[in-house]
Amino acid sequence: MKKRLFASIMSVVMVTALVAGCGAQQAQTPDAEAPAADTQATEAAAPESAAPEGKELNFKIVVKSFQSSYWQAAVTGVNQAAEELGVNVECNGPNAESDIADQVNMLTNYVNGAPDGIGLAACDQSACLDALQMAKDAGIPVVCFDSGCPDAPEGSVLSTIATDNYGAGATAAENMYAALKDTIANASAPVRIGEVNQESTSESITQRGLGFVDKFAELATADGKKVAVVGNEFYVNGAKDKGDEATADVIIEVAVPAQTTVELCATEASAIMNKSDVLGIFGSNQVAAEGILSANENLNKLGSEPGKTILGVGFDAGSVIKGAVKDGTMFGAVTQSPLAMGRATVKTLYQIATGETVSDISTEGYWYDSTNMDSPDILPNLYD
Template sequence: MRKRVLATLMTAAMAATLFAGCGDSAGTDTTAAGGDTATATEGGSTEAAGGDYKFEIIVKSYQSSYWQAAVKGIEQEAEAKGVTVNCTGPNAESDIADQVNMLNNAINNAPNGIGLAACDQDACLDALQAALDAGIPVVCFDSGIPNAPAGSVVSTVATDNYSAGATAAENLYPALKDKIGDGQVRVGEVNQEATSESIINRGLGFIDKFAELAKADGYTVAVVGNEKYVNDSKAETVSESEADIVIEVAVPAQTTVELCATEASAIMNKSDTIGMFGSNQIAAEGILTANENLGVLGDKILAAGFDAGSVIKSAVANGTMYGAVTQSPLVMGITTVDVLCDAAAGKSVSDVPTDGYWYNADNMEDPEIAPNLYD
């Protein structure tokens, strides 16, 4: 049922006139008149908000089309609900201190609620306590904050990122099976960082599921590279020298396509590499950028990505990238506004999981997939 509601909402959302983004990094107000329109979300809300609510909403960055799509959903639903939203966000997801300052400023503005896509799991904890003390409900979206002060985050609207990472492994592993078993092979994973809940869980979901599938076929696995992912993985592993498959995890110093490309190149240049996974748009585009010089994807190495965007979609369509998992940032933005309205009205709210979908050249035009493939 939830998928049918999601598909209906995505179709309506994509057909509607989408509004311009909130700006490069400075906040802008979007004030809507009226507001008696009923809307449906994955959380089941079908009531217009009513009231004169103002929400502060902070995204992770304006660096990618993913966040631009989320902002469109936010603004679209603010118009439908008759509420005001002020969207802000740092220039890059690595600008953690800037986002914390934006959150503190949002609290000082005393809104009816705050939507937050946190760049870092722990950097916002003091600010969240301040929001709780001020009686301002916070709805996290895209990424949760597991260590948030009790009661400060009333709902998290996010893809089940661990499951979504596992989906990438479930589709990439069968395509690589014929290359496993005749000497040690390597699968690379590029994560843009090791601080946000969404990226960490996607990376771990891929590692753990790939290792599980390999074990079921009688192969041993080693996980090497970035300590956060190595230490937090639940995969049953052996030492690198004993492994049939080495999963090598790389994280750049900053969240840029260029630095992700540098990390990807180092893995893709190794003669035993057969597969790659990029856990978000920036990481996946980094893998594709690395391939511009190497020319190994689609033949020697099969790559899976995450998110959409014109670069990734084109690579999937022409076979350079084997496939990718996409979210629906538009629906995530819409749902965040709905939950904020319910929280501001004093209604009981809870976490709202959203779906991830595997797409490749064969299903990109399917009705359940196409609306998720934002530019």
């Protein structure tokens, strides 16, 4: 597929900072300008030789899965940027995000094909390290998006484009805590907050889950409550303070299914929601959030009345989650902009190929609920 080469690179869509403070439930206002580089990012110089004039650039993109609307939105952004810039792109990905070996094989095959650049959303941040070394040795620039690879061989990844996942998880906690603050303060016995993460391997999911745990614990502790984190060992050990369940006023229970499916996430969510002390539950991505909603089809415990129903908070969008937020079954959710990340990935690869210096790009998430999800600032980020 040949496309016209534009003379200049269009700006990458960015959002403004999240509204600060405990309990802020209003939406952020996205900005149409390009996102500023993460202040802690280390700039990476592009290869000295830019693409020869008239050469059609070929980029390969590996997403985490082709089976969710989130990744289809990212692919749409990739194709949009390719059309604008007149470059060839090919996208691929495993059937499920748990198919780590399949993704590594795809990445390795792409490296062997010697493209002008590769975009990678890694299912497992450590499983791709050998392939990234191969890419570096072959002189193929790699841009990571959605999830970074912090242990990647030095110089193999020239830019990481990702949501501030830890901060986005904290945003979910802030909004849930604000709604439950009085219920927790007046509780005469320990209360429980659930969290379902589809896995404990990818940076995006783990940071999101830990961001929620740490922020909720911080807010409850500031109000004089003792907090304990229980459940999945990775998240318990990764929490800033796992506390002591025996003396806790608030118990945060974290569950991870054996595989990343809605059905297995629903099983984990059901086990938590069946406990009588549960006030809220968080699903840290589309699969986990849909699992919580699936569990509720039999339990009918979710709602938007603090203390009377379990407050469900999700992450990402999709028609199932959007419908649940709109009708009040789910209290609210945090969304990213996968389309913008897909666009930014291709544009960053193009910058590298044409000799520009690039750096990391950090994008934000937005809180949405039934009161703001149709606003012009939020609606464009709620993919189907």
